[in-house]
Amino acid sequence: MRIPSPRAFRRARTPDVPLEVRLEVPPVAESPGPEVIAWARGLVKVYGSGQTAVRALDGVDVDFGRAEMTAIMGPSGSGKSTLMHCMAGLDSVTSGNVTVDGEVVSRMRERALTTLRRTRLGFVFQAFNLVPTLTAEENITLPLDIARRPVDREYFDSVVDAVGLRDRLGHRPSELSGGQQQRVACARALVARPAVVFADEPTGNLDSRSSAEVLGFLRHSVDELGQSVVMVTHDPTAASYAHRVLFLADGRLVGELRSPTPAKILAALGQLTGATTKAGPATEADADTAGPGSERVAGTGS
Numbered sequence: 001m002r003i004p005s006p007r008a009f010r011r012a013r014t015p016d017v018p019l020e021v022r023l024e025v026p027p028v029a030e031s032p033g034p035e036v037i038a039w040a041r042g043l044v045k046v047y048g049s050g051q052t053a054v055r056a057l058d059g060v061d062v063d064f065g066r067a068e069m070t071a072i073m074g075p076s077g078s079g080k081s082t083l084m085h086c087m088a089g090l091d092s093v094t095s096g097n098v099t100v101d102g103e104v105v106s107r108m109r110e111r112a113l114t115t116l117r118r119t120r121l122g123f124v125f126q127a128f129n130l131v132p133t134l135t136a137e138e139n140i141t142l143p144l145d146i147a148r149r150p151v152d153r154e155y156f157d158s159v160v161d162a163v164g165l166r167d168r169l170g171h172r173p174s175e176l177s178g179g180q181q182q183r184v185a186c187a188r189a190l191v192a193r194p195a196v197v198f199a200d201e202p203t204g205n206l207d208s209r210s211s212a213e214v215l216g217f218l219r220h221s222v223d224e225l226g227q228s229v230v231m232v233t234h235d236p237t238a239a240s241y242a243h244r245v246l247f248l249a250d251g252r253l254v255g256e257l258r259s260p261t262p263a264k265i266l267a268a269l270g271q272l273t274g275a276t277t278k279a280g281p282a283t284e285a286d287a288d289t290a291g292p293g294s295e296r297v298a299g300t301g302s
Ligand SMILES: Nc1ncnc2c1ncn2[C@@H]1O[C@H](COP(=O)(O)OP(=O)(O)O)[C@@H](O)[C@H]1O
Pocket: 047, 048, 054, 055, 056, 074, 075, 076, 077, 078, 079, 080, 081, 082, 083
């Protein structure tokens, strides 16, 4: 099979009539109400110092909704992962503050942060990060076991059934497909009923069918279980599963889309990359094999 170049792919998928989307930076309140589960104010993150300093986040004010799925998009290097890491207490902030579920993450010490991450946050990474020697079930309950907290069997069952892993619970990761492994990772992130699930490119290693399953499940966890999900992705189809898409460029929040569709997201990204003057690939979608329409073009999974 001939694989079209990303450029050909983009041409083929660009709508005939260009979609106009208005990107505006959403206003934020000084102290957000209960509809907001996590927020950042004046968030700055600088890596390194002196000549080689990189301002990865340049004064971000952002709210993440409770029981909402928010996608974070933007060109490669725009600060998506940094924002997620600062929100989740995986990385320190240079200035500004971050609050998650009532805790001022940006002021917490490492020990308290570790407890917060273990007990109140869930994580899904591109690389699954399962423990190879443990079964699916043991991987799912691992965060609770480490925190020495009991497993709510009823909730465990509802999560396992939702991800469709009932008959795979005794399997080790090597005996599972990529999609199944990521569904184990999602179940692991959810089983402790965290305040927020943070997912960084959760479908980055999956084929389109497995991606749809994982994304459908993340969205289901929001709609049916009241979970709050923040997901970084460069895939417009993945982002279209979210209630809201936030766009970053050069470390700044530059706009949002509510009720996004892949076409609207593509149009927004087009406007953004047209507006940025950075050299090099405009988006990660250009840089790798995933077309903006987001079906995987090359054999990245399956
Ligand atoms: N640990 C680090 N040390 C130095 N620079 C970093 C580090 N992590 C990220 N950066 C830089 O910060 C910027 C934002 O990176 P990142 O948040 O990973 O972007 P994205 O996820 O949008 O691709 C980039 O210029 C990147 O090179």
